[in-house]
Amino acid sequence: xxxxxxxxxxxxxxxGRQILNGLSLTVNKGEIHxxxxxxxxxxxTLSYVLAGKPGYEITGGEVLLNGEDLFAMAADxxxxxxxxxxxQYPLEIxxxxxxxxxxxxxxxxxxxRGEEExxxxxxxxxxxxxxxxxxxxxxxxxxxxxxxxxxxEKKRNETLQMALLEPLLCVLDETDSGLDIDALKxxxxxxxxxxxPERGMIVITHYQRLLDYIVPDVVHVLAAGRIVETGxxxxxxxxxxxxxxxxxxxxx
Amino acid sequence: xxxxxxxxxxxxxxxxxxxxxxxxxxxxxxxxxxxxxxAAAAAFATHGLPHRRVEEWKYTDLRxxxxxxxxxxxxxxxxxxxxxxxxxxxxxxxxxxxxxxxxLARPASDLLALEGGIAALPLDxxxxxxxxxxxxxxxxxxxxxxGPLALNTAFLGEGLVVRVAAHAKIAAPLHIANVFTKDDxxxxxxxxxxxxxxGAQVTxxxxxxxxDGVAYQTxxxxxxxxxxxxxxxxxxxxxEGDAALHLGTVMLEIGRNAQFHxxxxxxxxxxxxxxxxxxxxxxxxxxxxxxxxxxxxxQHADTTLLLDHAVGHCESRELFKTVLAxxxxxxxQGKIVVRPxxxxxxxxxxxxxxxxxxxxxxxxxxxxxxxxxxVQCGHGATAGELDEDLLFYLKxxxxxxxxxxxxxxxxxxxxxxxxxxxxxxxxxxxxRAEAWLARRA
Numbered sequence: 001x002x003x004x005x006x007x008x009x010x011x012x013x014x015x016g017r018q019i020l021n022g023l024s025l026t027v028n029k030g031e032i033h034x035x036x037x038x039x040x041x042x043x044x045t046l047s048y049v050l051a052g053k054p055g056y057e058i059t060g061g062e063v064l065l066n067g068e069d070l071f072a073m074a075a076d077x078x079x080x081x082x083x084x085x086x087x088q089y090p091l092e093i094x095x096x097x098x099x100x101x102x103x104x105x106x107x108x109x110x111x112x113r114g115e116e117e118x119x120x121x122x123x124x125x126x127x128x129x130x131x132x133x134x135x136x137x138x139x140x141x142x143x144x145x146x147x148x149x150x151x152x153e154k155k156r157n158e159t160l161q162m163a164l165l166e167p168l169l170c171v172l173d174e175t176d177s178g179l180d181i182d183a184l185k186x187x188x189x190x191x192x193x194x195x196x197p198e199r200g201m202i203v204i205t206h207y208q209r210l211l212d213y214i215v216p217d218v219v220h221v222l223a224a225g226r227i228v229e230t231g232x233x234x235x236x237x238x239x240x241x242x243x244x245x246x247x248x249x250x251x252x
Numbered sequence: 253x254x255x256x257x258x259x260x261x262x263x264x265x266x267x268x269x270x271x272x273x274x275x276x277x278x279x280x281x282x283x284x285x286x287x288x289x290x291a292a293a294a295a296f297a298t299h300g301l302p303h304r305r306v307e308e309w310k311y312t313d314l315r316x317x318x319x320x321x322x323x324x325x326x327x328x329x330x331x332x333x334x335x336x337x338x339x340x341x342x343x344x345x346x347x348x349x350x351x352x353x354x355x356l357a358r359p360a361s362d363l364l365a366l367e368g369g370i371a372a373l374p375l376d377x378x379x380x381x382x383x384x385x386x387x388x389x390x391x392x393x394x395x396x397x398x399g400p401l402a403l404n405t406a407f408l409g410e411g412l413v414v415r416v417a418a419h420a421k422i423a424a425p426l427h428i429a430n431v432f433t434k435d436d437x438x439x440x441x442x443x444x445x446x447x448x449x450x451g452a453q454v455t456x457x458x459x460x461x462x463x464d465g466v467a468y469q470t471x472x473x474x475x476x477x478x479x480x481x482x483x484x485x486x487x488x489x490x491x492e493g494d495a496a497l498h499l500g501t502v503m504l505e506i507g508r509n510a511q512f513h514x515x516x517x518x519x520x521x522x523x524x525x526x527x528x529x530x531x532x533x534x535x536x537x538x539x540x541x542x543x544x545x546x547x548x549x550x551q552h553a554d555t556t557l558l559l560d561h562a563v564g565h566c567e568s569r570e571l572f573k574t575v576l577a578x579x580x581x582x583x584x585q586g587k588i589v590v591r592p593x594x595x596x597x598x599x600x601x602x603x604x605x606x607x608x609x610x611x612x613x614x615x616x617x618x619x620x621x622x623x624x625x626x627v628q629c630g631h632g633a634t635a636g637e638l639d640e641d642l643l644f645y646l647k648x649x650x651x652x653x654x655x656x657x658x659x660x661x662x663x664x665x666x667x668x669x670x671x672x673x674x675x676x677x678x679x680x681x682x683x684r685a686e687a688w689l690a691r692r693a
Binding site: 051052053054074075076078079080084085087090091093094095096100101104105106108109112144161165 | 644645647652
């Protein structure tokens with residue numbers, strides 16, 4: 001069986017500085033992988049490299065999404081192939097209504113996959129259903145994307161996008177940052193509803209707390225640009241007790 | 253000691269001086285307006301076209317740009333009229349008055365005779381009939397010499413006078429549509445004089461369109477008086493043909509407790525210049541002057557604004573957005589003058605440019621001239637490229653590069669367009685901007 005995501009010995013640089021140092025990771029369909037690690041370990045770099053952000057240079061290794069070379073695709077093609085990055089800091093786009101953005105994204109992906117565009121009434125219906133589940137005020141959909149949204153609203157909006165676009169691989173970059181416990185539960189609940197046999201997830205986080213609500217199958221420790229330890233969900237609890245100091249020593 | 257530099261007329265200036273002389277003889281106008289016309293002709297003969305050494309024209313050297321002076325368009329024919337009727341911008345629910353190649357197309361126009369509080373009359377018949385409205389021609393002209401306006405006045409003849417009666421609330425926008433249909437270059441001059449009386453409310457639209465590939469010239473002037481307590485929305489759509497030269501002068505006077513909002517959308521002409529002269533003559537009024545300019549290829553567009561807070565307690569807001577693709581050149585010059593007695597003035601002016609082309613260029617010159625001490629005024633200008641992080645966010649959601657760019661450009665101009673309160677007009681402007689983006693893609 002082809003793995004959903006296969007990262008082999010990935011090396012990447014930002015502005016001439018090597019951040020990823022031979023990272024390998026395999027995510028199969030239906031699995032949730034947590035990646036934990038200290039600040040500066042390369043967690044966000046990994047998420048940006050996967051999503052195709054400009055400014056990151058791949059200096060070694062390869063990544064296969066459903067057996068296809070990820071780096072041969074532009075960022076929008078990766079999204080159409082089912083990769084979704086939930087941003088740590090979702091961007092504000094003044095002048096673009098949230099609903100307009102959702103329509104543009106969904107229909108661009110459908111076009112690229114040779115599917116028919118979703119009609120406006122169908123889209124509205126779908127978005128309303130999902131918003132209700134995530135406790136998103138329908139008025140927010142008319143407002144410019146993320147402009148003036150609270151931290152919690154922004155993350156809910158990311159989750160709404162993810163639910164609407166139905167990706168195969170979700171990469172959640174520090175989804176818990178900036179969230180209070182109530183907002184965290186709502187977002188985690190939204191994410192859990194997306195758990196499916198054909199879908200995989202990578203949950204990137206600094207803190208164990210998020211993993212109380214999104215329970216992973218596998219936990220990895222990322223330090224100095226490599227996976228230095230892999231274990232079950234208990235590893236996260238252990239890390240909460242011991243911290244990352246042991247790995248930082250090892251990485252250096 | 254002032255040395256008057258003897259000015260040698262260019263061939264185009266000489267041709268214009270000759271054409272003015274012919275026009276004065278061919279189309280006689282009596283009385284004060286006739287004298288005004290002769291004075292403008294004399295001023296043009298002395299000063300000619302403005303050039304780069306004239307401060308207000310530094311970035312738009314009209315003497316260098318206007319090399320040919322095409323003849324007047326001549327009488328209107330049925331085929332042109334039919335074509336223009338079809339081509340002219342259609343504003344939902346509006347009463348439309350159509351000028352084709354500079355001439356009023358009477359059968360195709362909804363001329364109104366104080367129907368429900370609004371009257372629109374051809375300028376020539378209003379002048380001939382001695383209508384008091386026609387006598388307002390030139391009333392709002394600036395003190396200083398303005399070359400295009402002098403020519404517009406010297407060539408007075410075609411145009412429209414509009415009166416909105418006191419306290420009339422006019423629901424249907426009045427749309428003055430200008431279309432150029434000829435295959436050969438020609439010049440059109442049009443003067444529109446509008447008086448919106450006390451407490452009246454109206455939406456006025458002017459549009460300019462024409463044939464691509466023909467180096468015609470449009471010279472348009474609007475004098476708009478907003479009386480005390482009146483509420484006026486003005487939308488100007490400039491989509492001239494791609495080889496055209498468009499010269500516009502917009503003169504405004506805003507009375508007491510009045511509301512004025514304008515929006516100028518510019519995407520046409522090879523070169524264009526619109527000069528706006530606004531003046532607050534009564535206290536406690538609000539003016540919002542905004543616009544969006546979309547340029548590509550080698551287009552040049554200049555918006556120059558002079559807003560005179562002659563009295564106090566007025567508020568003005570200016571927001572101009574310019575999108576520059578390819579090798580286009582945009583100019584924004586805005587000056588807010590606050591007179592010594594104009595205390596409690598609140599004025600904010602902002603010009604923002606988005607550079608899409610590597611060799612595109614924007615000249616921004618916002619200025620404040622403040623002579624009162626108790627005022628709040630500010631201005632700013634920015635020029636930048638599309639935000640790479642925003643583009644990435646859109647692409648990470650599956651939106652392709654071109655579409656992501658278009659969405660961001662649309663958002664950029666949308667921030668200005670959203671101030672247009674009239675729903676159908678706002679949607680029309682958004683649709684025109686989208687069409688511009690689609691043509692570019």
